[in-house]
Amino acid sequence: MLNRIYDWIDDRIDITPIWRDVADHEVPEHVNPAYHFSAFVYCFGGLTFFITVIQILSGMFLTMYYVPDIINAWNSVYFLQQDVAAGVIVRGMHHWGASLVVVMMFLHTLRVFFTGAYKSPRELNWVVGVLLFAVMLGLAFTGYLLPWDMKALFATKVGLDIAESVPFIGEWIKTLLAGDSTIIGAQTLTRFFAIHVFFLPAALFVLMAIHFILIRRQGISGPL
Structure with a gap:
């Protein structure tokens, strides 16, 4: 059945060359655990990508129930965990996966x-990787406030105070994130939700695409 579907698609858009270009490439010997015990360290990138995919899928599910306002945010999370089938599992995956x-x-x-x-x-790919790390930290920070409980509130306050301490532009950064430099409220939650769900994921997808394209062109790096 799957072969028939694949053949039907392949007859129309010729995906076989694309698939072969992605899948058919040599893997260096030093990343094969059968030859080198230290090869497991080369799995960290793939594991990071796998967990990122889980975060994206579980996050899409959570947004179906989450209400980004200060009146209903916590209640929507509680409803998701208590009343939605497998909701507590999906939220747990997203929480620990973060x-x-x-x-x-x-x-x-x-x-x-x-x-x-x-x-x-590989200097450019290193820069892209560092930017990916910064985006991932931003996702972790902005997602922490969304449950709208006391722990998230005070942790976000600490994070915003740290951002405010940046020389020259600190107050501007805090106002941009919080919407109000004096209180964490409705604007803060709305902005964190928008940044977490729209802006940072968009940057993540672009950087990941560049990262994978560079890996394909340059190959896997050699051993130490």
């Missing part, structure tokens, strides 16, 4: 640094 994806991206960054994979000709 921490795990940062950890895996940090380990991936360490692997790239200590194996010298940031050097020529």
Whole structure:
């Protein structure tokens, strides 16, 4: 059945060359655990991408129930966990995945640094990777406020105070994020939701596309 569907699509848009270009490429020996025990460190990038996909899918599900206003935000999260089938599982995946994806991206960054994979000709991909890390941290920070509980409120206040301490532009950054430099309220929640769901994911998709294109052109970096 799947072969018939594939053949039907292939007859119309000729996807076989595209698929072969993506799938048919040699993998260096040093990233094969059968030859090198240290090859597992080259899995951090793939694991980061896998967790990111889980975050995107679970986040899409959460937005079907979440209400981004200060009156209903917490109630919508409570409803999702208590009354929606498998809601507590999906929210748990998104909650713990938010921490795990940062950890895996940090380990991936360490692997790239200590194996010298940031050097020529991969300098641009290193910069893209650092920007991806910054976007992921932004997603973690903006998503923390969305449940609208006391822990999220005070953690966000600390984060905004840190942003305000940036020389020259700190107050502008805080106002941009919070909407009001004096209180965390409705504007703050709305802006964090918009940044978390629209702006940062858009940047994430663009940077990931550039990252994968560069990897395909430059290949997997060699061993240390």
